[in-house]
Amino acid sequence: MPIALLSVITIIYASFSTLRTIDVKELIAYSSVSHAAIYLLGVFSNSVTGIEGGITLGLAHGFVSSGLFICAGGVLYDRSSTRLITYYRGMAQVMPLFSILFFILSLGNAGTPLTLNFIGEFMCLYGTFENMPLLGALASSSIVFSAAYTIYMFNRISFGGSYSKFFSLAISDVNKREFIILFTLVVFTVLFGIYPSPILDGLHYSVSSLIYVSP
Known part of the structure; x- marks a missing residue:
């Protein structure tokens, strides 16, 4: 019970912290804390469904967090040397392939159906x-x-304005x-x-044995 209560507090606190950040890597990191609290909650739920869900999540x-960090640090920051979401408006205009992969990973981060995150979180x-x-x-x-916070991140980076308004140098799509x-993770x-x-x-079998079979 204390761990479950701590997990719920972490979910809410980390989510509010995520909503107010404008740094793309901080946003992904804070969202990871929130999701980690969810699968901690599942593992300590003392039910087969919850434990299986915790491991699955x-x-x-x-998969998803690794992909998003690659998108933020390995692609966007590598090309522009900034992590502020404000400066990434309109990336879909010059990086369409990246935006598609980034979109699917963002859906996973939000726990959208047809992603493994949805199965685990549910x-x-x-x-x-x-x-x-x-x-x-x-x-x-x-x-x-x-x-x-995931829709905010994706919308402001991929859309939200004209690309040329913020950058003078051309940015190439994913190599x-x-x-x-990224495609493998997707x-x-x-x-x-x-x-x-x-x-x-x-x-x-392993989880059922853990719950129901006495040591």
């Missing part, structure tokens, strides 16, 4: 609801918060190496989001 977060919250309905309801606020890395996120059975089937 941890795996999903590894199972974490459902498992929490089984034993702690009030904390589960409070933790569900992360659904709204994650959508808010072959960057595309392969494929795993979407593929397991549509068909999560290979992950969940592998977890079910």
Whole structure:
């Protein structure tokens, strides 16, 4: 119970911190703290669904968060030497391929259906609801918060104005190496989001034994 309460406080506090930042890498980092609190909540929910969801969300977060950090640091910062969201308006005009990959990873960060993050987050919250309905309801606020700051980030970077208004130098789209890395993370996120059975089937026996079999 104390860990679950701490997790809910972390979810809400980290989400508010994420909403007010204008640094793209800080935004992704704070959102990672919020999502880490969700899968911590699932692991300590003392239910098979919650524990499986916590492990699944941890795996999903590894795909999506890695991809977003590559987008922010390995692509955007490498080309422009700034991390402020304000200066990235209109990136879709000059980096369309990057914007598509960035969009799918952003959907995963927001826990959108057909992504592995949705499967993990839903199972974490459902498992929490089984034993702690009030904390589960409070933790569900992360659904709204994650959508808010992720949509803000993507919209302001990819759209939100004219690109040429802020940069005088031309910025190239993703190269072959960057595309392969980001596309691989996107494929795993979407593929397991549509068909999560290979992950969940592998977890079910071990998690059930952990909960129901006495040592």
